[in-house]
Amino acid sequence: MRGKTIVQLLNVQKTFYPSGVKALKGVNLFLEAGSVHALLGANGAGKTTLVRILAGEIQPDAGEIFVDGRAVNFRTPKDAMRHGIVLVHQNLSLVEELTVFENLFLGREPRRLFFLDRKKAEQRVKDLSERLFLVALDRRVVDLSMAEKQKIEIVRALLFGARVLLLDEPTAYLSESEEERLFELLASLKRNGCAILFITHDLNQALKIADRVTVLREGETVLSEETSHLNVRQVIEAMGFRSSESPRVDVEIGEELLKVSDITLRSGKRLVLDRVSLSVRQGENVGLFGLGNDGQFDLLEVLIGLKKPVSGRIFFQARDITRLSIRERRRLGIAYVPKDRLREALNLEGSILENAMVNVYREIPFAKFGLLNWALLQDYIHGMLKEFQVETNSIMQPVKTLSGGNLQRLILARELFRGPKLFLACRPTSGLDAQVQHYIAERLQQLKSWGCALIATNDAEEAFGLCDKVLIFSKGRLKRTLYKEQLTEPSVLVSLVGEQT
């Protein structure tokens, strides 16, 4: 089924200003009709930059792009779209308040005079949505799962003649079963002659799904080969990693730090958490695992104080903190990494410094009589970023100039630097390459000697890799506890959840 080459890139280069970061130093790549191509590389290797160039969002400094054998020059995403190339972002760009149908045609409604020609639109969408098992068209997007939203984005692209789909980490926020469905969709698109390029950090996944794999390393193509000729080790070597087991330290289990009793949380009429009780001791890293959004993330939001439970109590070091504000809880030594890194964990408008100092700025000696001591803050943040290996030219630069991997390190540095007693994290390793993941695992092991961690995730691999004990959630209920001895491999978690529901 493999067809002719649709898109070809030759020696594409890109340097960002004012940071002067050389994101791409000469990348070659070609995409064939009816094939799936995986783009791999460590954080900061230039993957996102490359797909953004292909989609016309940014312009390369040098190099050529050919579509159907003719040289093209994309100035805007519209130019790329005209050639059938569409990028589906990691952070989807749907209007939550509108229905699926309205989102599909947003900005490009077929019109009769000034009114939406609904019949015509429905006709166009009908055969596509049947083929791709799209959910009901009149549901509001806000009620849909991440996977369904992603599908809408893809259908939206196809509706307007996309034949080259670029997916930036499509599986980052998906649960296992959702991933399966996405891959089925990609396979059917492939049969219909689409070329698909997707970015991923999961090597096994890339080798399983893709026909061809390209590896970037520091802005250069270091490997581009048919999947059938490759094995995992070759790819890992090309990416510049040594493969390694995640470390695991055994420490003495200490006093009880967190005790949660009978927490119930509602969102409207829906029961998000149903009488959840648990207890965490110092020296424990506990995973909260659910296949989708089964309340594990909401529980962390309750613990940090973002959501108010309708009933139940939270005790931290034997003190009732149920009614404390977020600030007071943080002051007691509770740290929190939210799920949506770009919108919740970062202020993208601000500088690196402003983002890094948010947990300490109001404390003596950084603030006295309401006055900020910028010199001291800068020193402190410098030290913090250095220890967590966040690479920056200047901390006064906008935080947007950092690569994805460095942003994640910045967030973790901010929360972990002061040695929190209780570390709450949603999907701490999602979207990170193996090296950074390893690094986080190490940090979490260190944490055990003075505190504990609660890690909410829907990725069995992550729960398995980071935690000593896993609590399994299903539809807002705590179903079962798995101890270290029972955690033999990630699939145990998935199969267990299947039994429970």
Next chain:
Amino acid sequence: MMHRKVLSPILTVAIAFLLSAVILGITSRQPRETLRWFFLGPFSNFYFFGNMLAASIPLMFTGLAACLAFSAGMFNLGLEGQHYFGAIIGTIVALSVPTSSVSSMFLALAVSFLVGALLALVPMLLRLTLGFSELISSFMIGQVFIYVGDFLLNGLFRDPEAALAATRHLDETVVLAKILPPSNLHAGYVVAIALCLMFTVVRKWFVMGYEFKMVRENPRFAKIHGMDVERIWLLAMILSGGVAALGGMVEVLGVYGRAVKGFSHGNGFNGIAVSLLVRNNPALIFLSALFFAYLESGAEIASLMVQTPAEIVRLVQGIVFCLVTAEFLFSRGERDADSVT
């Protein structure tokens, strides 16, 4: 890059001149005279010059008030009502309480601040408790109190001796000192600049400034990291309303000596434009307020000295303003075209 930064404002001004010359050429009998008075009039003598500076004083206050709300990501569209009504109540209180001159001045300022703050506080509370948009409710409440103010001036507190709707005159000793007589320029100018500088320092060096910025740029981020977002919003609105009203009171104390119906004529709304023109940078508000006052007094002088209808001169004023605003908006968009995310 640099060339464009310098060239484009010059080009904007040139286009503004050209366009206004053309319009005046078509409509006015003495286009050259009109243009001359419009653009150079405010600098032709100390009287006009002083009046121009005086006209920028209330704009500095309302500009700073708008800037305060914007700084925390809030919209205060009720500036006009806060400015006007706050000053009226302040004047009435000062007139009805027999105290010494200095203390009744401070009393008037304090009362007006409180009234303005209250008018801005209500829409914010409505937003926090019931989810109303503060943009609309602040505007509506402001408008209502403009009429309440008119009602007070026309009825209960009207000076029966006066030909127009106004209160009695405040005592001679209560008003603010003049700086450049016979023009209207008064000590309020120094106060306004001092307030703007104060807020500049707060934004840059104080915890409050940092919190305002984070809340403005990403309230969710601010909340998750322990800032009391609602308290910051309330504070911003209270200060905004208070400063707007203070501006009205200073205007009464410095220029009119009493509250006159309609004395604010658009200062509140112009304050929003004054702040936006310098991208809500409080250190530059005195400049954009001056620019507004310059266009305003140019228009006044031109229609006074040459028999050009005031409407035409206002049209020219509008064109210049549109062009300058557009220029500022353009240069804003270019900055982050090449960012990574």
